[in-house]
Amino acid sequence: MDQMNLAVINFDTVQLLIPQAAIATIEMIDNMEADAGTAGTVGRLRSGGREWPVYALSADLSRRTECMASNKYCVAFEIDGEPAFSLACDEVSSLALDSADQIKPLQSFMRNHGNPIEALMLKDDRLMLVSRVESMQRFLEVELAA
């Protein structure tokens, strides 16, 4: 199997894994233009002539109205080359997996409607939440807005 390259995105107590290829850019949080209150975002990120809505999430994946003090970066994602959304986070790192065996699907009976978490991985006694950029976008723009 091909190696899987995942981005590890830390915010609050969460470690979120998303395929690294979906990252368009990582910027310092200071580069975000704050616009709290607009469609649940905390701001907008502009880079290379493109623009992303920025969301800040708590550990329970609820949307915050402002960034946490620990947030240092904005990770901006794209879908099919188009800007999708950006997440405020504390740290971003990468994780290369030789096998997907370590990733365990989250059983459907545990997933509330719209939950973007698709799988789990335990590493160094910490639970990592696995999602895809499409699921996260749907969750941020549709489920959380409902």
Added chain:
Amino acid sequence: MSSSNAWLLECGDALTVAVGDHEIVECVQPERYYSIPGTPGYCSSVLSWQGKLVPVMDIAAAIHEERGLPQDTSFVCLLSYQRAPRQPLEYLALRISKTPQKIQVDDEQVCELPEGDAFDLLKSVAFCCFSHQQLPVPILDIVRLCSEEFRELAQAS
């Protein structure tokens, strides 16, 4: 008259259920539960067991969310089940308040599940019910318990 072995599981809030003899794997008091956001309150964490991440379910909390068992004091009973023949075994950790008790159940003990909110939900996941020491005890169908249908019913109740 036929009889079979079953395990009685006390799930808190005066709720006792039963599972088949072969469905219990072991009882443990986990060192750690891992919470997962976006999950139903009665099944919101997993535990690590033999390289697997096993869902942890609190049936009492499915019926009345505020009456679930305290996470730090309860045991869990690891149950195994198969969704279909020749499918791999899957596992569920059910929170219990006491050590399971093995009993024999015979045909004469079969009874109807009573009406009432607790039993209305359990009806959807019970093969049948028997009377034990004057109490109705549903026999759980673990496959139906671990289903989206049960999650929706529990969340609607």
